[in-house]
Amino acid sequence: MTITGEMLIGAQAHRGGEGEFRAVDPASGEALEPAFGGGGAAEVDRACVLARAAFDVFRETGLDQRATFLETVARNILDIGDDLIDRAMAESGLPRARLEGERGRTVGQLRLFAQVVREGGWIEPRIDPAMPDRKPLPRPDIRQRHIPLGPVAVFGASNFPLAFSVAGGDTASAFAAGCPVVVKGHGAHPGTSELVGRAIRAAVASCGLPEGVFSLLFGTGNEIGTALVADPRIKAVGFTGSRRGGLALMEVAARRPEPIPVYAEMSSINPVFLMPAALASRAEALGKGFVASLTMGAGQFCTNPGILLGVEGPDLDRFVAAAVEALGGSAASTMLTPGIHAAYDSGVAKLAASGAVTTLARGMACSGPNQAQAAFFTTTADAFLADTGLQEEVFGAASLLIRCGDAAAMKTVAERLEGQLTATVQMDAEDKAAVAALIPTLERKAGRILANGWPTGVEVCHAMVHGGPFPATSDPRSTSVGTLAIRRFLRPVCYQDIPADLLPEAVRDGNPLGLWRRVDGELGRE
Numbered sequence: 001m002t003i004t005g006e007m008l009i010g011a012q013a014h015r016g017g018e019g020e021f022r023a024v025d026p027a028s029g030e031a032l033e034p035a036f037g038g039g040g041a042a043e044v045d046r047a048c049v050l051a052r053a054a055f056d057v058f059r060e061t062g063l064d065q066r067a068t069f070l071e072t073v074a075r076n077i078l079d080i081g082d083d084l085i086d087r088a089m090a091e092s093g094l095p096r097a098r099l100e101g102e103r104g105r106t107v108g109q110l111r112l113f114a115q116v117v118r119e120g121g122w123i124e125p126r127i128d129p130a131m132p133d134r135k136p137l138p139r140p141d142i143r144q145r146h147i148p149l150g151p152v153a154v155f156g157a158s159n160f161p162l163a164f165s166v167a168g169g170d171t172a173s174a175f176a177a178g179c180p181v182v183v184k185g186h187g188a189h190p191g192t193s194e195l196v197g198r199a200i201r202a203a204v205a206s207c208g209l210p211e212g213v214f215s216l217l218f219g220t221g222n223e224i225g226t227a228l229v230a231d232p233r234i235k236a237v238g239f240t241g242s243r244r245g246g247l248a249l250m251e252v253a254a255r256r257p258e259p260i261p262v263y264a265e266m267s268s269i270n271p272v273f274l275m276p277a278a279l280a281s282r283a284e285a286l287g288k289g290f291v292a293s294l295t296m297g298a299g300q301f302c303t304n305p306g307i308l309l310g311v312e313g314p315d316l317d318r319f320v321a322a323a324v325e326a327l328g329g330s331a332a333s334t335m336l337t338p339g340i341h342a343a344y345d346s347g348v349a350k351l352a353a354s355g356a357v358t359t360l361a362r363g364m365a366c367s368g369p370n371q372a373q374a375a376f377f378t379t380t381a382d383a384f385l386a387d388t389g390l391q392e393e394v395f396g397a398a399s400l401l402i403r404c405g406d407a408a409a410m411k412t413v414a415e416r417l418e419g420q421l422t423a424t425v426q427m428d429a430e431d432k433a434a435v436a437a438l439i440p441t442l443e444r445k446a447g448r449i450l451a452n453g454w455p456t457g458v459e460v461c462h463a464m465v466h467g468g469p470f471p472a473t474s475d476p477r478s479t480s481v482g483t484l485a486i487r488r489f490l491r492p493v494c495y496q497d498i499p500a501d502l503l504p505e506a507v508r509d510g511n512p513l514g515l516w517r518r519v520d521g522e523l524g525r526e
């Protein structure tokens, strides 16, 4: 499939005239062909007009038709073949195996959402039949179903060019809910975005859907994303990226005459609690496991273990020695973009320069452009508590060990942490009581609590929560990974005494769609 450098606005491929840009191969620093034409207000307007026009048709597509659409997108992505992986490798510096795995995750989540759509549980129909003879007042006939919010703006993430980008989790869950999607492609991987966008566009056409179900826009500055979020036809936003970017878009959304929800996944440092018995029994294995998780993908995961907490003592020293040895032997890795690389270097330099922080180890030296050396630092609980700057995410393979005087200090630090995507405990049976005391704090702080694993690598499934309190996300009530993600793009509508033949099928008598429904309080399939 040829990459043309055009935006995809409904059925049209359109070259933008507001500035030109090229992707950069971060491994060589060289610009890649072709040039992309950036869009502006006119392109945002056209994409949103089409999305609005498509909404009422798309939201009432049959469950099977919508599921087939998601499956067709998945198949079309696979049909691009190696061209997609080759381009994504060139644009991201990520290795083939990682990107092939990410493609599997992307098509897997599209197919999982197809199952969810067919099963229809997300509609959550409720029926409270009329009670005309109820005293002192009769009860009207009250029915409820969930409908999609409307067109959704999705911002592709730099660090997952496939699974969190054009056809990633935000797009899959918005389509599943019945929302048209306008994607603002990430400037780091426009060619990958165009290839995937064309796969979606072909699925829209072959499934007989209105063209406005999907558009893909590019731009050379913040203007296009701002205009998209401000557009009155957009009703929700999905974003993965920096805290600054997420906050800026939340502000744009809140200032609209009609404010809309922004589901932004931003920054998280993912604390790992090294409990005493676990350290005593397996400090060396934990040290190696930590470094493997920290350095995976050049540390460019929002689930990266950015801080560790342990109680001072010889077992913690054994952990440090093992981690220092593993980290010292870790090769420097190419980061996604020159900007992300520069941000990493400056975050690491800031930590290294802090009087309260000691550098424990650095990875192997860099040998090419945009490469980063892993970094491992340590500080005390008191110093960490005194300097809120030490909680700032350094996006990449950098981590800070907080040495605590005792278990109580660990809990005190936990209480002071900002909201997180994950919190991990490394524990043995003897640690159970201490972990039980910690869990209520971790529940308040994080979206996902793990025992004896590492936070990187999020399973796409029904029970997953990839979310958490601010600043991990802008809305702790939701997840951006897993099937619950569909809820972000739905809202309930209630039908009171509406004539039977005007009711949507989901809440009609006789249950024509065969859905699970709560009728007069009882869950069943009547």
Ligand SMILES: NC(=O)C1=CN([C@@H]2O[C@H](COP(=O)(O)OP(=O)(O)OC[C@H]3O[C@@H](n4cnc5c(N)ncnc54)[C@H](OP(=O)(O)O)[C@@H]3O)[C@@H](O)[C@H]2O)C=CC1
Residues within 6 Å of the ligand: 155, 156, 157, 158, 159, 184, 185, 186, 187, 219, 220, 221, 222, 223, 225, 226, 240, 241, 242, 243, 244, 245, 246, 248, 249, 265, 266, 267, 268, 301, 302, 339, 340, 343, 344, 394, 395
């Ligand atoms: N926690 C996490 O999951 C992640 C965190 N990051 C962090 O983000 C930094 C930069 O990486 P990047 O991925 O580019 O993230 P950004 O937040 O900078 O950008 C993400 C997307 O949002 C857009 N955007 C950003 N700011 C604004 C704004 N003020 N108004 C309108 N649109 C905006 C960008 O558009 P454009 O660039 O075209 O302006 C881009 O499409 C990293 O160094 C890292 O610190 C990155 C990835 C994941």
Ligand SMILES: O=C(O)CCC(=O)C(=O)O
Residues within 6 Å of the ligand: 157, 159, 160, 164, 240, 300, 301, 302, 303, 455, 456, 457, 458, 466
């Ligand atoms: O760890 C993962 O698999 C997902 C991480 C993520 O969501 C991110 O880095 O943006």
